[in-house]
Amino acid sequence: MRRLTRDRVLSIGLIAPSLIAVAVFVYGLIAWTGFVSTTKWNSLSPDYTSTGLDNFVSIFNYPRFQLDLRNTVVFTIFFVGVSLAIGLFLANLLDRKIRGEAVFRSIFLFPMAISFIVTGVVWKWLLTPSAGVNLLLGLDPDTNKWLTDPSVVHLPTGTVLNDIGLGFLATNQWGVPIALLSIVIAAVWQMSGFVMALYLAGLRGIPDELREAARVDGASELGIFRHVVLPLLTPVTVTAVIILGHISLKIYDLTVAMSPTGLGFATDFPATYMWQTSFFANQFARGAAVAIVMLVLIATLIVPYLIWNRRQEVSR
Amino acid sequence: MGKRFSALLAVVALLVLACGGTTATPSPAPSGGQTPAPTATGAPTLAASCQSDASKTPVEVQGWWTTGGEANGFNKIIAMFNDANPTICVYNAAIAGGAGSVAQGRIKAAVLAGLPPDTFQVHMGHELLDTYVNIPGGSVMAPLGTDVIDPAQFPAGVVKIISGADGKIYSVPLNIHRANELWYNKTIFAANNLQPPTTWAEFETAATTLKTAGITPLAIGDSGIWANGMIFETVLIGTLGADAFLGLWTGATSWNDPKVTEALTEYKKILDPANGWINTDHSSLSWDQAADKLIDGTAAMTIMGDWANGEFTAKQFADYGWAPAPGNADVYQALSDSFGLPVKAQHPEQTKLFLAWLGSAEAQAIFNPYKGSIAANVTAGDPPAGELQYNDYQKSAASDWKTNTIVPSMEHGAAANPAWSSAINDVLTTFVTDLDVAAAQSALVTAATGFTQ
Numbered sequence: 001m002r003r004l005t006r007d008r009v010l011s012i013g014l015i016a017p018s019l020i021a022v023a024v025f026v027y028g029l030i031a032w033t034g035f036v037s038t039t040k041w042n043s044l045s046p047d048y049t050s051t052g053l054d055n056f057v058s059i060f061n062y063p064r065f066q067l068d069l070r071n072t073v074v075f076t077i078f079f080v081g082v083s084l085a086i087g088l089f090l091a092n093l094l095d096r097k098i099r100g101e102a103v104f105r106s107i108f109l110f111p112m113a114i115s116f117i118v119t120g121v122v123w124k125w126l127l128t129p130s131a132g133v134n135l136l137l138g139l140d141p142d143t144n145k146w147l148t149d150p151s152v153v154h155l156p157t158g159t160v161l162n163d164i165g166l167g168f169l170a171t172n173q174w175g176v177p178i179a180l181l182s183i184v185i186a187a188v189w190q191m192s193g194f195v196m197a198l199y200l201a202g203l204r205g206i207p208d209e210l211r212e213a214a215r216v217d218g219a220s221e222l223g224i225f226r227h228v229v230l231p232l233l234t235p236v237t238v239t240a241v242i243i244l245g246h247i248s249l250k251i252y253d254l255t256v257a258m259s260p261t262g263l264g265f266a267t268d269f270p271a272t273y274m275w276q277t278s279f280f281a282n283q284f285a286r287g288a289a290v291a292i293v294m295l296v297l298i299a300t301l302i303v304p305y306l307i308w309n310r311r312q313e314v315s316r
Numbered sequence: 317m318g319k320r321f322s323a324l325l326a327v328v329a330l331l332v333l334a335c336g337g338t339t340a341t342p343s344p345a346p347s348g349g350q351t352p353a354p355t356a357t358g359a360p361t362l363a364a365s366c367q368s369d370a371s372k373t374p375v376e377v378q379g380w381w382t383t384g385g386e387a388n389g390f391n392k393i394i395a396m397f398n399d400a401n402p403t404i405c406v407y408n409a410a411i412a413g414g415a416g417s418v419a420q421g422r423i424k425a426a427v428l429a430g431l432p433p434d435t436f437q438v439h440m441g442h443e444l445l446d447t448y449v450n451i452p453g454g455s456v457m458a459p460l461g462t463d464v465i466d467p468a469q470f471p472a473g474v475v476k477i478i479s480g481a482d483g484k485i486y487s488v489p490l491n492i493h494r495a496n497e498l499w500y501n502k503t504i505f506a507a508n509n510l511q512p513p514t515t516w517a518e519f520e521t522a523a524t525t526l527k528t529a530g531i532t533p534l535a536i537g538d539s540g541i542w543a544n545g546m547i548f549e550t551v552l553i554g555t556l557g558a559d560a561f562l563g564l565w566t567g568a569t570s571w572n573d574p575k576v577t578e579a580l581t582e583y584k585k586i587l588d589p590a591n592g593w594i595n596t597d598h599s600s601l602s603w604d605q606a607a608d609k610l611i612d613g614t615a616a617m618t619i620m621g622d623w624a625n626g627e628f629t630a631k632q633f634a635d636y637g638w639a640p641a642p643g644n645a646d647v648y649q650a651l652s653d654s655f656g657l658p659v660k661a662q663h664p665e666q667t668k669l670f671l672a673w674l675g676s677a678e679a680q681a682i683f684n685p686y687k688g689s690i691a692a693n694v695t696a697g698d699p700p701a702g703e704l705q706y707n708d709y710q711k712s713a714a715s716d717w718k719t720n721t722i723v724p725s726m727e728h729g730a731a732a733n734p735a736w737s738s739a740i741n742d743v744l745t746t747f748v749t750d751l752d753v754a755a756a757q758s759a760l761v762t763a764a765t766g767f768t769q
Contacts, residue, residue, distance in 0.1 A: 124600070129596065145597075147600055264745060264748065
């Protein structure tokens, strides 16, 4: 065993508080939540009788939670996809070395500095049919319902799907709720500037020589973008997907401010359900089960990223 | 494009991931059966002056009245108690946030942690009993003796739903609100030669007339689904009658009953966008924004608890009339804010004195005109001269209270276990969009499983 030098003692002493705090307040509580999710604790007095996975079976069979999962998937796809597209587009515009670039960069980045609650309240005002954009643009509130649109777009019910045994896909459970897109708009407004900043940094990291070389070889500008710039931006894209993805999977504040459950759960999310079932229905074990499902969802996104990241470091 | 850059990105990513959790912020009104209070932020108006005085025993009261008449009235009776008891300092640690949404979670967490406030606000009925009293492991609330509350001064129906399975009383009701009330704009009704509808059939006729006149017949603000659930409850009462409605919560009436089908069919008619009887933006409005439609004359009616009376008064709108919701004549659907004593309260003796004051005829007569409710204590008379007096609505409610059949409100915690009312709210959230009567009824039957006693 190595001797405890003064440096070692000092470094252990410095790292210990945060290590202990993280161990208790993050991993300890995750373990505790995992334990609670397998108990019968469904009143204000804790009952630690084990029920195995009953709480999980129960929430997965619960129509509301099924719609919550649908909303999470739909929201994640739209939010991440659109934010990446807009962010990349803006970054390319700003990369033209235009005048006042710093000003534009700040303008696009500013929304990120605002709390989701504030964004939610403002966009709620904007997207309420009787006010906001409908008034500003003179749109008809009866046809532009935004947050209050109850419709869910799904595949057409037809014989083709039924024939191949996929008839269930043409139901609301597998559709896109229109009201949810209003939340996507607000989230994209807030986060696309951040994606732009990431991409801009990535673009600045691409040496001009590479583009020059491609030009000399006769590549078109579009070809350069497609075959030289985009592949080099892959690490940025992965990072952006991870950051946006984890925000999206645990989204709560934005949706609660804009539309807590929505018509027919159009804007309900697992976090909203977790909170309501825990603190209003007193079903703490059920709430814990929802929390664990959310953790698993986020872990499926983060863990591969951490492994990928680790490999990158090793290969260096 | 170096490795250094991707390392930097990784650091940024981890930083953002690490910081992600800190964006959570206290949130505004959720759905759930809470007594609606206008959402507002504002510090408790009672100055915390006496808390720093070491000679006084502090008593913490936690609730969600932070603004408007309810806060003024409550702070007033607290100040009166403090003046009369120089050794005690009761202070109002109310937590702002629509409808007690924040306060309730905070109170439950504090009770679970064994560090409850000395007394806190809770709806009488199942919300009190099933959350805090009749629970495995024993009540976390202390029973209250006759030194705190005299059961003879409260209606038998009220005493029943503040009593635990052991027959002891566990909270002091401060007020009584009525949930099944129809409010209408008098000018619009007069202009269209309408009388307040007494049955749902009459409601339909009136709605058709109003629709033709270009006025929204019924304003709903169900951004919290409970506002819509209250309408469902009035339809249930109107269709089943008071006794069978009570039976729904005790198991005497089956949720499979054909009358429930009838009620759901009527409810569907009211909500159906094809009929156009309700405002299309209901899901983005709160109950008070729906009431505003009555004030500005774009809607003729709204069905809401009698806190709407306070809302109209506060907005200086006098042109409103009231009647029991259609089919709800002689039925008083009640809810009440009550205050209990946690077993682990730090200052039980002083808190008991304060609770006894809250239950007294004198305190209730002074508080309730502010709150817009009526006194739960039957011996409470009119407020003393010089105090705020009851208005016309409250006088009519007080006389109805004495003669009507009393039924509890599900949406406001009185009728059902919180888990059950949450499940019902979930069914209604779906029903409001798909209007599928059969699916809703079977889901209501499922929701009732395990709860009726």
